Amino acid sequence: MPIANHHSSVPVIVDEDKCIADKGCTVCIDVCPLDVLWINEETGKAHMKYDECWYCMPCEADCPTDAVTVNIPYLLR
Amino acid sequence: MKINDIPVIETDVLVIGGGTAGPMAAVTAKEQDPGLNVMLLEKANVKRSGAISMGMDGLNNAVVPGHATPEQYVKEITIANDGIVHQPALMAYATRSFPMIEKLDSWGVHFQKDETGDYDMKKVHHLGTYVLPMPEGHNVKKILYRRLRRNRVQIENRYTATRLLKDPDGKIAGMIGVNTRTAEPIIIRAKAVIMATGAAGRLGLPTSGYLFGTYENPANNGDGHAMAYHAGADLANLECFQVNPLLKDYNGPACAYVTGPLGGFTANAFGERFIECDYWSGQMMLEFFKELESGTGPVFLKLDHLAEETIQEIETVLHTNERPTRGRFHEGRDVNYRQRMVEMHISEVGFCSGHSASGVWTDETGATTVPGLYCAGDMASVAHNYMLGAFVYGQICGESAVEFVKSRSEPELDEDFIIRELERIQAPMKRADGIPPEQMEYKVRRLVNDYLQPPKVTKKMEIGLERILAVREDVPQLCARDPHELLRAMEVQSIIDCAEMAARASLYRTESRWGLYHYRVDFPDQDDGEWFYHSRLFKDEDGQMASGKRPIADYLVSLGEEKDAYRKMRVQKAANE
């Protein structure tokens, strides 16, 4: 069966100006229990790659530069 | 040693799942014998994994001298579970609960204390005092992590276990799994294995339809239940589902334990209490469910009668610990505890002994029916274990595993089995198109909601089982574009296993028990003559899913009159149904 791509709006936002992934930080990526945060190949900063979030907040709480904001996923907002 | 060019890693004790029970098990094994190799393998990252990733609001089941006795606790949990418990296992928890609190306290976990330094226990209802708040409980994971490093436990993050390995003589021999970021397989040979992979939380679908909006941490999708089953271990009482009261659309617990001592309560649309049951149990959930569906429903959390200072205190706890996005959720909907009640609902179904009583069968030593395999926490069958139970059974399993390893010879690996499992793991990424795991997961979980969610109806469950088995037929079409999707593809196979187990176990027990958890509309009565047993679910010699009965071990604490008092209450309730 062929596969289509579908869009979805993701709950976690990373402020790229604040993110220091380029200095070697991967904290949010490390702590996420669902492994949905990855380095964005284009920008070198962290981003949410998969819309599979438990809105549990370790990514936001542990980010050293307060670059992460966890919103409530749209479906349950 | 290498199999298919993959090096086999050797360890003495392997712990799978680094949430709550797992780290305690690993640390305990090292404390018992620092010379042993102890490895902790975790699907996510031990630093922030599992149910307590952001801390916990409090202990729900602390048996603290002066406030409750182990006998009293065992009695109450027995009653709350309609008699179907293994009392020796409850007693082992109850007697070790306080020493565990003291241990955690000495490690730096913050429990609430009064102004003179004594534990500040709270009475949530008149039966016994078991609640110990921990408003500053955010640091639990940090402390566990510190202990793991200090005891030099070897940690492997971002590996998901997929199957357990056994010796030709039936003893545990290790596990096989896969890296969630690189898709590289891992083979581990171990003399004893402790599993602590948590609840099966991705079984039902939340009402919001969001696959990951579950009550449980979604990393806990029932892998452990599936692995134990395939390794030939017994599972027990799986029809005793977990269903919890939750905020509507938000997976924050109802927090009776937080707000109760401060005067908040669960109310109907008129702001009145309606719950008759005294125990946190399926009976209570049945009342909740009925109120939800009734003319006085839905159900609310009522706090608007409390003083400003109290509400601030509640907000501080609820919006910083455990589920800290709760405040944002309320903000988004303009809900303020001061002004109106908060709508509540019930969670999707799952398997979890932390709050109910089902799971991989374990006795008071944490042993399963497979020699050398131990289970602790939400996936093991010890009823109402919660967080402290996970810690206590983590400790018990750590001790038992070390004891087992002492007389254990070098395990032999079954290469054919391993090669077949490697094929299963690698298959989804070899397919360019097919069915993505997300779609398959949505489908099977939607079926669970439609056909298995209580109230349970025989014919519906039979159809549900048929449909679930049909989804299983589609597994060879599962495809994954990257290692992350491969993780989800492996998970969905466990979810299908759990869905089938849920259906078969529910069909097997032809009575109603545990209130809403196993409420069978066409068998509405509890039938102690036929069903005063643990139900078993296991893989039989032909590799088929089979059921059976396990006798209830003699009680250590008899129930006496309290049981009758409880019965009376049920009858009374039945009269106004």
Add this chain to the structure above:
Amino acid sequence: MKTYDDPELQAIAVKLTSEDPGIRRVAVMDLVDSGEPEAVELVIQALNDPDTNVRQEAAKVVDEFEAADMADALIAALSDNDEVVRNSAAHALADLKDPAAAAPLLEALESSTDGFVVSGILRALKPLRNPGSQRPALKRLGDEDPRVRREAVAVIGWLKQPENLPALVETAQHDKDPEVRRAATGALVYASPQQVGQALIALLKDEHWQVRCEAANSIGKLDHQEAVQALMESTRDELWQVREKAVDALGKLGSTDAIPVLGECSKDAMSNLRKAAIGALGTIAHSDGRPFVVTALDDPDPDVRKLARWAISKLDAAA
């Protein structure tokens, strides 16, 4: 620069000498994953980094290590010019729970004036229950900063020494800050009723409701029989929360004189109060209370009914 045997730790040590504070900061975060005891040295080094962000990061990770290994560095960090650093150091110190830390903490206390720092040190001293903390804590009861006074109360409460009671009573009754008064009122429970009973009765009339609640609680815990009359008055307090605690306490005291007022409370509009009243009547288990309990069997609130059934069983058992 010192070299380390562990390659990972060595790599971190190298990064910590980078010119770029961003890289030094990330290196500090990596320290958390090292199981090497020597990692502590590098944390201490980072606590003294010239860059504020690096020091903050170091302060954030200190509680991942055994605080005893760096008590001195933490105490020094208590006077850092950055508040985040000071705060983390204070928290880490509080978790120390190492009796050996008492001496340096006490020394630091001696020379500290900043309210924030002082309260942090007091919080760290509290669980150690070191007799040496008594004198400085008593002194700090007179501090201007309410945060300091609050922590001083806690230190004294945890010490549980009879000779400190007059000072605690004084604070409970006359401190300007309600939270300090509340804490002191709660701390009085290690006394005997003779020593603090009068004060607790007076505190039932404190202007702040949470102090009044705490006073009722403490009276209940101490089983102070002479407080019955005062508690009975408190069952008419303007706030139901206070009335609820007074009713609880009357139950604990087992006071049969209170049955009529408890009966009144069992008919109150606020269900939480009715619950408490029926609970108290059950605990007292005297036949005079039975009519109220019987009425409550038909209460519209199921929690009240449950307690009424339980209270009946207590009454039956006592009869």
